[in-house]
Amino acid sequence: MIKNLFYLIIFNLFLNSFSYALIEVDITRGNLDPLPIAVSPLHVDIKSQEIKDIKVKQLGENISKIIEKNFKSTGLFNPLKKEAFVQKPDIAHLKPRFEDWRLIKAQALVTGKLLIKDEKLKVEFRLWDLTAAKEMTALAFTTTPSNWRRVAHIISDKIYERLTGEEGYFDTRIIYVAESGPKNQRIKKLAIMDQDGANTKYLTLGNELVLTPRFNPTNQMVTYMSYFRNMPRVYLLDIETGTQEVVGNFPGMTFAPRFSPDGKKIIMSFAKEGNSDIYTMDLESRLVERITDHSSIDTSPSFSPDGKFIAFNSDRSGLQQLYVMRSDGSNVKRITFGKGIYGTPVWSPRGDLIAFTKMHKGRFFIGVMRTDGSGERLLTENYYQEAPSWSPNGRVLVFYRETKAGEKGEGFSAKLWSIDITGYNERKLTTKTDASDPSWSSLLSK
Amino acid sequence: MTLKTNLKNTLLVIFATLILSACSTAKKSGDIEGDVYTGKETVEFLAAGVPDRVFFATNKSSLTTASRATLRKQATYLRKNKNLTVTIEGHADERGTREYNLALGERRANAARDYLMTYGISGKRISVISYGKEKPVNPKSSPLAWSQNRRSVTVKVN
Numbered sequence: 001m002i003k004n005l006f007y008l009i010i011f012n013l014f015l016n017s018f019s020y021a022l023i024e025v026d027i028t029r030g031n032l033d034p035l036p037i038a039v040s041p042l043h044v045d046i047k048s049q050e051i052k053d054i055k056v057k058q059l060g061e062n063i064s065k066i067i068e069k070n071f072k073s074t075g076l077f078n079p080l081k082k083e084a085f086v087q088k089p090d091i092a093h094l095k096p097r098f099e100d101w102r103l104i105k106a107q108a109l110v111t112g113k114l115l116i117k118d119e120k121l122k123v124e125f126r127l128w129d130l131t132a133a134k135e136m137t138a139l140a141f142t143t144t145p146s147n148w149r150r151v152a153h154i155i156s157d158k159i160y161e162r163l164t165g166e167e168g169y170f171d172t173r174i175i176y177v178a179e180s181g182p183k184n185q186r187i188k189k190l191a192i193m194d195q196d197g198a199n200t201k202y203l204t205l206g207n208e209l210v211l212t213p214r215f216n217p218t219n220q221m222v223t224y225m226s227y228f229r230n231m232p233r234v235y236l237l238d239i240e241t242g243t244q245e246v247v248g249n250f251p252g253m254t255f256a257p258r259f260s261p262d263g264k265k266i267i268m269s270f271a272k273e274g275n276s277d278i279y280t281m282d283l284e285s286r287l288v289e290r291i292t293d294h295s296s297i298d299t300s301p302s303f304s305p306d307g308k309f310i311a312f313n314s315d316r317s318g319l320q321q322l323y324v325m326r327s328d329g330s331n332v333k334r335i336t337f338g339k340g341i342y343g344t345p346v347w348s349p350r351g352d353l354i355a356f357t358k359m360h361k362g363r364f365f366i367g368v369m370r371t372d373g374s375g376e377r378l379l380t381e382n383y384y385q386e387a388p389s390w391s392p393n394g395r396v397l398v399f400y401r402e403t404k405a406g407e408k409g410e411g412f413s414a415k416l417w418s419i420d421i422t423g424y425n426e427r428k429l430t431t432k433t434d435a436s437d438p439s440w441s442s443l444l445s446k
Numbered sequence: 447m448t449l450k451t452n453l454k455n456t457l458l459v460i461f462a463t464l465i466l467s468a469c470s471t472a473k474k475s476g477d478i479e480g481d482v483y484t485g486k487e488t489v490e491f492l493a494a495g496v497p498d499r500v501f502f503a504t505n506k507s508s509l510t511t512a513s514r515a516t517l518r519k520q521a522t523y524l525r526k527n528k529n530l531t532v533t534i535e536g537h538a539d540e541r542g543t544r545e546y547n548l549a550l551g552e553r554r555a556n557a558a559r560d561y562l563m564t565y566g567i568s569g570k571r572i573s574v575i576s577y578g579k580e581k582p583v584n585p586k587s588s589p590l591a592w593s594q595n596r597r598s599v600t601v602k603v604n
Contacts, residue, residue: 232548232575253576299549300543319505320505343542357543359542359543362541404587409585
């Protein structure tokens with residue numbers, strides 16, 4: 001969608017920089033020693049033209065602040081205070097005085113400059129390894145000025161990639177259900193925001209109850225459940241055009257929708273006469289296929305990223321447990337046998353793990369396990385939390401958490417939280433309203 | 447020896463305390479029997495003497511003896527009012543995952559519908575809808591509130 005706006009031009013400056021890099025961030029463990037990094041404000045070229053609604057003079061500063069906030073949120077980096085910076089942004093960008101930056105204990109330095117000309121924003125940045133005194137990476141690109149926040153996210157992603165060896169997740173969005181009003185008369189709207197909480201937009205008006213929105217792989221479509229006309233059904237929404245349609249022609253409630261990894265099908269539950277089973281519908285041919293046929297509740301289906309398997313939730317054993325089957329419904333295997341009951345399995349985009357909600361002794365846990373159910377790790381425990389969704393690089397989970405309510409429902413809140421799969425770095429996300437049912441997009445600029 | 451006796455006594459004391467505390471909780475939530483709400487709060491009536499709702503145990507959709515008695519009253523009322531159609535709303539408490547609770551609410555509503563049908567009410571007169579945990583009647587986070595929220599409610603359509 002907005003992808004085309006970006007013309008990525010990779011400088012050849014960094015070609016020789018890979019072999020000698022000394023700094024490296026290990027993200028496979030909880031990081032107790034975040035990397036000190038200095039993010040210099042981007043130098044704003046004085047020839048830059050004025051643009052309506054954008055503070056051009058502060059743009060370099062503002063972009064650097066977003067990058068710092070992104071880094072801080074990972075728990076892997078420690079952005080240093082700008083007061084201690086020793087060099088002017090434009091000079092540092094040409095060639096930093098490495099020893100001066102090392103003096104303030106920085107190990108990595110980000111510099112950059114920008115120019116707005118002919119209604120286009122031109123940005124370049126460099127990442128410097130201060131210990132090895134060399135440039136690690138450099139990139140320049142051109143976009144429309146209104147995209148300046150995305151510029152900051154893309155720079156963050158490139159640096160994260162260079163330093164951790166993993167794809168970033170900053171140029172992404174989260175779709176969720178915005179909640180307001182008293183607990184027993186909740187108003188729920190579909191909302192979408194940038195991963196850092198900026199640019200919140202509401203996609204429905206709140207006239208009907210909406211639940212569980214999920215992106216398709218290209219982030220243009222959303223499938224969700226709506227009680228439009230008091231008929232609970234799975235819907236498909238085109239975010240750009242706002243067009244909505246019911247998915248399939250089922251004579252009863254459909255719910256718990258998700259896209260297949262190729263985006264061609266929607267998988268969901270259909271409830272009939274007290275029995276919920278899993279179905280898919282091909283969005284092009286409209287062909288509906290029944291995947292499970294069991295007298296118990298089968299719900300919360302989630303495809304493996306290669307499309308070959310489906311994880312789902314069933315109470316066929318008596319209580320909610322997690323199961324994995326082939327995508328045609330054959331070879332059903334129960335994968336959870338631990339204490340407590342399990343729900344909301346979600347396959348990691350890397351394919352190696354399944355995230356889930358666990359309920360045990362009145363407490364709620366978000367955890368991950370291998371896809372055969374082994375290696376269960378509980379990441380966080382609370383009064384109520386559920387519905388994990390993966391960051392596109394499979395390193396972070398976003399989920400929602402609710403608090404206890406008093407006599408009249410007071411004290412109740414629902415918020416989005418994130419946690420690394422290491423179990424470290426638990427954070428509350430900034431949302432304009434109460435929020436639930438988050439779904440993380442893939443990288444927008446991929 | 448003495449140690450053993452002491453231990454025994456301590457255990458007895460602990461046991462007695464446990465029994466006492468169990469009694470006191472039971473007294474406090476006297477409107478719950480085996481996890482199912484048995485009280486009158488929140489209950490409305492389709493007509494005099496015809497309660498509109500039945501309650502369920504956690505994660506269950508089976509009907510208790512009291513629920514069946516309520517539904518028989520509803521069946522009698524529906525037989526007398528032949529033009530009446532109803533919707534049965536199925537609900538769950540807030541202590542479960544959203545998607546599973548939608549399915550559970552649907553199963554509860556259908557348990558009530560099936561029972562009405564065995565008492566001669568045509569399935570065509572009874573539609574069902576599940577709200578999962580989305581519409582609690584009691585917003586409090588307490589075992590009593592949850593038991594009131596695990597319900598199916600028969601609502602007149604016309």
